[in-house]
Amino acid sequence: MQVQAIVQSEITQEEVKTSVPTKFKDESSKPQYKWELIWRNIILYIIMHLTALYGLILVFVSAKVLTTVWTWFMLVVGLQGITSGVHRLWTHRSYKAKLPLRILLCIFQTIALQNHIYDWVTDHRVHHKYVDTDADPHNSKRGFFFCHMGWLFVKKHKDVIEKTKTIDLRDIEADPVVMFQKKYYHLVLAPLIGFLFPAWVPWYFWNENFVTSFFVATMFRYALTTNCTFLVNSVAHMYGTRPYDKNIRPTDNVPVTVITGGEGWHNYHHTFPWDYKTGELGNYTTNTSTALIDFMAKIGWAYDLKTVSEDMIMKRVNRTGDGTRKFDNHQVVDDHDHHHEGDNLWGWGDEDMKDEDLSYVKITHRKAE
Ligand SMILES: [Zn+2]
Numbered sequence: 001m002q003v004q005a006i007v008q009s010e011i012t013q014e015e016v017k018t019s020v021p022t023k024f025k026d027e028s029s030k031p032q033y034k035w036e037l038i039w040r041n042i043i044l045y046i047i048m049h050l051t052a053l054y055g056l057i058l059v060f061v062s063a064k065v066l067t068t069v070w071t072w073f074m075l076v077v078g079l080q081g082i083t084s085g086v087h088r089l090w091t092h093r094s095y096k097a098k099l100p101l102r103i104l105l106c107i108f109q110t111i112a113l114q115n116h117i118y119d120w121v122t123d124h125r126v127h128h129k130y131v132d133t134d135a136d137p138h139n140s141k142r143g144f145f146f147c148h149m150g151w152l153f154v155k156k157h158k159d160v161i162e163k164t165k166t167i168d169l170r171d172i173e174a175d176p177v178v179m180f181q182k183k184y185y186h187l188v189l190a191p192l193i194g195f196l197f198p199a200w201v202p203w204y205f206w207n208e209n210f211v212t213s214f215f216v217a218t219m220f221r222y223a224l225t226t227n228c229t230f231l232v233n234s235v236a237h238m239y240g241t242r243p244y245d246k247n248i249r250p251t252d253n254v255p256v257t258v259i260t261g262g263e264g265w266h267n268y269h270h271t272f273p274w275d276y277k278t279g280e281l282g283n284y285t286t287n288t289s290t291a292l293i294d295f296m297a298k299i300g301w302a303y304d305l306k307t308v309s310e311d312m313i314m315k316r317v318n319r320t321g322d323g324t325r326k327f328d329n330h331q332v333v334d335d336h337d338h339h340h341e342g343d344n345l346w347g348w349g350d351e352d353m354k355d356e357d358l359s360y361v362k363i364t365h366r367k368a369e
């Protein structure tokens, strides 16, 4: 009986093997992932989105106009903390900032409620260095939802954990503003600055109902800020043009640029991550973060702004672009310079930065010694 069962089982397996349709055979060659869910994050995100929906309804039925204006202002301020702050300053080191500006950007970043600077920088440097591989925390090859926010709902891939250990974080560990925020973020700073302060202002200054204020200026804004930022990881890794490097997945995407204050020139940004503008084109209306950094450079709070010479951009466009960026003497030359894993840089200070890259960097607003 037992022998019979074993034989039967082998036959059945053989039958299954030979009867797999071709399309499933192809799928079996795709990487298989273990999806170990992090229920705490899933539940928190469901609560966040439900309360945000309630907040959106309150915008139309009971919130005062001033409260809505304030909510928009908090959205803009929080996004600046992300774009000008944790992204362009702390992650990519594309410019330097004096202490008052670092404190200001740290407060702005706390308002955005996207975890503390230290973890944000860590994830984002790994993202750039190992973009769209299993070592990328939000590898866009794993689908739209995964790279948008699903990556927060499952345990990290072992490659992410391993490669994270190789990323140089000494510069942010040496910044007392970052380390202070890391220490007090969850217990003091995020609850006070990110959750309570945006809700308290409308209640205190123009007698808004506190509950309305909380759902609109805190929860609705929180979900909106988060989803706007995540568009860079999802939409701008899937849809758009690749003018600077067609061998990588990040794209230039104008709607994402407008929504995020200048972060949708993402093909450019992954090609030249040390450029403080994170884009070649666009003006202050589509790149408000650049406007803020330029203003801060004028008053002396920001300095050593790094950007890329047009000469280098043109060379790169000619060498690896998809032909959508036209220069007067533009010609698409495919020199088979295909992208290799390990060629990527996380920003200024990455030890793998080549001499050629360094020689084309323009540094403006140098600090007077
Ligand atoms: Zn970046």
Ligand SMILES: [Zn+2]
Residues within 6 Å of the ligand: 127, 232, 233, 237, 250, 266, 270
């Ligand atoms: Zn990216």
